[in-house]
Amino acid sequence: MKKPDLLVLIAVWELVTAFFALIGLAVLVMIGFQVEALFLRDLYFNFSGPFFYFGLAVGALTLLAYLMVSVAGAAGLLASRDFGRVTSLAHGVISLLFFPIGTVIGVLQIVYLTRTDVRDFFKN
Numbered sequence: 001m002k003k004p005d006l007l008v009l010i011a012v013w014e015l016v017t018a019f020f021a022l023i024g025l026a027v028l029v030m031i032g033f034q035v036e037a038l039f040l041r042d043l044y045f046n047f048s049g050p051f052f053y054f055g056l057a058v059g060a061l062t063l064l065a066y067l068m069v070s071v072a073g074a075a076g077l078l079a080s081r082d083f084g085r086v087t088s089l090a091h092g093v094i095s096l097l098f099f100p101i102g103t104v105i106g107v108l109q110i111v112y113l114t115r116t117d118v119r120d121f122f123k124n
Contacts, residue, residue: 003080004118010109011074014091017102018070025063032056066094082122089113 032053073091076084088109095106112118 001121001124004112004121006112007077007080007118010088010112011077013105013109014070014074014077014088017091017095018067018074021063021067021070025060025067028056028060028063032060069094080122085113085118085122 069087069091073084073087076082076087078084092106092109092113095102095109097103098106
């Protein structure tokens with residue numbers, strides 16, 4: 001059976017969002033190490049409280065989970081595996097939260113991945 005056309009485009013979208021999640025993770029790590037000399041010099045905020053580090057940890061774990069879902073979905077789609085379709089559906093649902101661009105692309109991604117010809121491609 002011929003591979004559906006837009007699977008590569010969805011995989012590229014997932015890799016782009018994974019790249020931006022990686023950038024966000026790097027920013028959180030830099031803030032966690034209190035790199036005040038770079039860009040936090042004039043910001044008057046207490047960086048030593050436990051709630052600050054708890055918030056950084058929650059944000060970092062959230063971005064890491066999103067990064068893993070994005071990469072797993074893209075790899076599964078490119079390898080034509082069924083777990084890639086399911087993971088990409090989960091990625092599409094998460095993308096609905098990122099208004100306006102992520103919402104539009106997430107809806108299109110969900111609609112495309114639930115079409116019968118795409119579903120049949122992954123079943124075979």
